[in-house]
Amino acid sequence: MTMDRAVCIHSHFYQPSRENPWLGDVEVQRSAAPYHDWNERVTAECYGPNTAARILDADGLIDEIVNTYAKVSFTAAPTLLSWLERHSPAVYRAIVDADRESREHYAGHGSAIASCYSHLIMPLATRGEKRVQIAWGIRDFTARFGREPEGMWLPETAVDIESLDLMAGAGIRFTILAPHQAGRVRAIGADEWTDVSGGRVETRMPYICRLPSGRSIAIFFYDGTIARDVAFGDLLADGRRFAGRLFGAFSPGRRRPELVHIATDGETYGHHRKFGEMALAYCLRAVEARRDVRLTVYGEYLAAHPPTHEVAVREGTSWSCTHGIGRWQEGCGCHCGTHPDWSQAWRRPLREAVVMVRDALAPRSAEALATLVRDPREAREDAVDLVLGGWSDETVEGFLSRHALQGISPGERRRVLALLEMERQVMLMQTSCGWFFDDIAEPGSVQVMRHAGRAMDLGRQALGIDLEPAFIGILRRAPSNDPGYATGAAVYEVLVRPAAADPARIGAGAALYEIFGLVPLAAESGMYAIRGDWPYRSETGGRQNLLGTVRVRSRVTGEEVFLDAVASFSGIDRVVIGVREPGDALGAAWEEVTETGEIGAFTRVYTASDLSDEERWTIARRVLPGIGSAVCAVYRDATPLLGVLEDLGIPESGAAVLLRKHACTERLLAILESGCPDPDRFAALAADVRAGNFRLDLPTLGEAASRRIAASVRAAAARPEDPMPLEEIARIVRCAKVFGLPLTLWESQNACIGMRRQYAVMQQRAGRGDGDAERWAGAFRRAAACLGVRGCEV
Template sequence: MDRYICIHGHFYQPPRENPWLEAIELQDSALPYHDWNERITSECYSRNAASRILDGDGRIKEIVSNYTRISFNFGPTLLSWMEKYAPGIYQAILDADRKSREWRSGHGNAIAQVYNHIIMPLANTRDKRTQIIWGIRDFEHRFQRFPEGMWLSETAVDLETLDIMAEQGIQFTLLSPHQALRVRKIGSEKWKDVSGGRIDPTRGYLCKLPSGRAIYIFFYDGPISRAIAFEKLLNGGEHFAHRLLSGFSDTRKWPQILHVATDGESYGHHHRHGDMSLAFALHYIESRGLARLTNYGEYLEKNPPVHEVEVLSNSSWSCVHGIERWKGNCGCNSGGHPEWNQEWRTPIRNAFDWLRDQMVIKYEQKAKKYLKDPWRARDEYITLLLNRSADQVHQYFERHTVNALGTEEIICMLELLEIQRNALLMYTSCGWFFDELSGIETLQTIQYAGRAIQLSEKIFGYSIENTFLEKLSQAKSNIAEQKDGAHLYEKFVKPAMIDTKKVGVHYAVSSIFEDYPERTRIYCFTVTREDYHREEAGRIKIAVGRVSIRSEIIKETERLSFCVLHLGNHDFSGGVCAFPGDDAYQSMRDEMMASFEKGAFAVMVRLMDKHFGMHNYSLKHLFKDEQRKIVHQVIRSTIDEFEETYRSMYENNRILMRFLQETGMPIPSVFRTAAEFTLNQDLKKACAEEKGLNRIQGILHDMKKWDIPVDALDHEFALRRLIEALMDELQERPSDFSLLQRIERKLHLFLALPFEINLWHVQNVYYEMAKTIYKTFLPKAKYGDPDTVRWIELFKQIGYKLFFNVPAMLPDASDEHFHARGTE
């Protein structure tokens, strides 16, 4: 009997973008990475694109893409981030789907997802349709094909959602076994009760819908899926393989599909090396012919369902109470604070529902004057989310407007559509999933509400914020100082709101330290310099100018003038205002520059008030990334002074420290602090400058002697970036033997360090070079070319230091001479 295995990974992250900047700002909790998307990409998404299969000695014998062998979906909002910030991994995911179509009878491994992970049964009909349409269009844009299947957020389901999916052409979805009610053979009248997770998960089912449409449903194997996510099944690849195979039964007389579904982050982020367990298990099963790997589309084509099913509406995979987790205090939470309650969930949803309905009324009233069908226009707004170029905007409005629109009308329509987009984003499920109202996920959804309110008040000219805050105040935090939803809105959302003037402030202050080109991009704004003057007098600097700032989202442009005075360190004073006209601007510029040349800085501060009124800004008004960058520049000289002091203290007191240690007396903490700072700085410089193994070992010896901790996190990240840059350079210039030597020396040094360097990217580059560039060197080596022979030998030595099974991987690499040298 045929046996098929299909592993599904649901890869998704909550949207983390600042709604006003359309970008993720620095997140310190993700250090040493910029943000959590970047960190999880490193730990999981990239790993599954190039996972290691090891030999019996723990050396790499093969690097494979798990995405080519499993079914998967990626959240559209996550893929949008990856396309810009992790383009190599993004492309590897698209390539894997393309490869899987070659292997799986034309059926790709990727399936779509409802757009921004809302709980579909809690959405109104209009929002359900938009979520499904946007998910499909986003998938088509990226994978260049129509999706056969679609993932439902939290597998939360109702019949209307299934019907809209079927209406839009989706063939199948995945559910938990606990979401099945009863089954029967197609054509039979007798139903069998399978509630409580008793459905047989090894085949597909037909679900007939009230409209007359139908959709196929697969119910994943619950026990094995739970073992992957929560029971450490990923601790060993062979054990994982046998557990998968245990789901088959000889008593079944049909082609069985053993399939599981978990968060994709299980494979590398939640479980370190989980991607390798997955890769090994699939290799183990496939290489031994124990089952055929497949995806759902291929299995459906070969094995059309012969049973139909009825599903449990308003159910999900992560709430035993159905969908209560996203609207009430059902008891489901993360478990970290059992004393907390989640009563806040209901008033948050009620406030959002009220806001959404208000936006519906306003949107219809305004948009119907210009758009043929306002809701169809919203459904197709995804085309602009994927490509906001001028041509796309023009084509979009040509399709949807009653008459040709002027510039201001286009801006208004884009603002209306952005209100609708943010009203959808505020329902992202993560806002209700966790324990506390003030958690970052819930605050993110409230920010989307804030953006929608800001745009609404701009267009319609009257406030709905106060009523929204009244409703939000009913949501009470478990943390006394966080009070309630209205307090959190005032504390976190209002300060985050951005207008064009704040972009102007950012440009003005940062221009003191950075030479911008005539046109530059600051997040989702384009800033064009019209006039700019900067002068310095010692440590004091001034910048005066005018710019035009264009939002690439709503296409609105505003002209601003500014003046910023830097008095040293973090002391800034700046003013920004709407461009007052050529004469007024010229007068302001001349007054400011004249006062600066006279050194009349107190006068300049008064002039700021005269020309800019209350629009005074400082370093704290910069966006977080640039603010951090400038602060580091400002304090660099101070840090250098501290380093000199610490170094002097350490060097001048080493003999005293040794005496204190030998006599058993405690070393003063100030001496130990000086030693820790100095030795860690010395270690970083020695590794970066290739000072030699003896120098590094000497520093490590001193650190051990004084019981000084190695700053492993900081050192590892810096050294990893260094070796990665060298390896990327080698791939571009493979014949550069001196570069090859530098890399070999670096790796030799790394082996002496008391912490592990993450060599994942370096190994990937080496593996690619071994498959391509290395082979081009072999013919010359066979003819005895000495330079080529020398290159090949050193390349192999690097392979050993990167933990590859070199003899098994490289042609002609089984030579005992190379093997012996590589393991010295």
């Protein structure tokens, strides 16, 4: 198939750094409920579904599953990939594997392209920051995908010549821009330029952009009209129409090769547009079915059709601000549409505040690093290895052995790490999301202020300068539209300061987590090494007490503390934790704790009101199952009494009704979790529920049924000739339908699709008279139908 007519769909997948900068991981975000945080929610709605997008047949059954990442061109930003690697490894592996698979289809060119590291607006960055953003983006990409990137995404497609030149110097061959970012074009070798500003550029061909250094970079300008209809219109309501719009964009009497291509946020496919990934999958299949059109990626197309024209770009422009890059530094009028009347006067002071921090820290940091490392520039660009290595002891030691000057002290080695982490936080505090939305109290702005707070914190430690008063002073000029906060200074005090956690506070929290056998977030992230010794424990009268010592070491900066720590818990609203300098009188402190419940001997004390949302969320989830068990125990004790009331016809109290309801739920859960071995028993219990007119916890029951179905599918895949797991699936789904339980079948459907080849083998054996194979094949057909999967091979 020729490349004379080709289609490319680019998806920019991105989430900002949402981590607490002091702890290294994402804390619970209430607005993302019922999910823990927005990364988790968007993964469930978009990133995961795009690894296995469904194509349905005429009967509404799943006919095919498509990993769209292997077929589209895509960016997966480093801050997103690092989170996926730790929290959703299956999705992460599917994305990385998709790029490897795509190289087989696209003549060795992968579907993934790199991204500037922390999604800051490149025209607003210093030259040094641009260089690091590009170097880190390439290093992160290479470490994950095992190859050098051909292309690189500019955050918000915000472009300037210096950034393009640095990208080209780093080996980047192309980038993607919006059509209105083209200024003028001409055929290579021609003298006359043609003005194409206002989005009038021909988008169906690549261009070469010549740079002041003598280097050049190719630029693809995507079709803005189709991209807008995908992102903001209803084009994803029908995959056929989506494909038709792409086919219709070719010129009717073409005289040269043409590439029809679009670029949108990847989150459009499933998060912003529910089932958008299904429309995308159908569209991709429709393109692949055409013999006169080739599905491609930019690298492959560029190799086949080098630019015949050159372009001059309009510097200081972007794809999401009609005023250039005003959205990230002033009240330009661009907004999200939710609050069109809100003031944007907060944007300029926030930009001024972070620029003040950057410009105050950068020269002092450069001066300090020059006395500690061999080559500060090389050390900065290599520091991404610390992040990729999770600040493990081996990674840190390897980095310092490469870069630190010989003979520097352990304290100076720690200072190197602190300075480099400070510089990383300075880049993160410029992330584009800080200015994109409508108010300074929204999560994106709060997050950049948290990164600024951490940078200033490290500046105090490593450089001895305190920028926070000046930072807050500038934020006082940033008015908030939220009536709960007068200015950005109030937002900082309420939403940023409480997020800060020094090693002592982390040690106190570790004592509380130890009571429940939990790993603190700071340790789980790898940012801290926490080691505790807890010789004193007790649980009496509903109160749990713990006392011992804890060592907390920051892997990022090398800072370390050793403390006595105590925790006392008798309810989520009755928590006391504390730390103090190590002492010899642990026994006396323990007596005070167990006898009086007081911890007066501890110098830093925290109560329930001081716990973070993450701590309360984690502890509540651990305690909640115990409440259910306690209710069941009460029901068992009260069963004889309830029987007497029923026998005598005495109306039950409200408490008794609640006990019966909970008991029914627990019994139904037990049946579902055991695989519904006796559906008749389930039906009888369902009749009791209806007779009692109980309102069951359907989501909890549905979650239990979904978990058991997934386990049964895994068992069926592991035991390819055993029909029992498949028969169990049908029983569970049949029981779930009694109450219309909400089932989550995504994982189970994926596994079922993967078993269709086994089904074909068993069908052949059944056709030869194998009774066992016939039973298995029948069980698979029934299970597949229950899961909404077409059971037979095409």
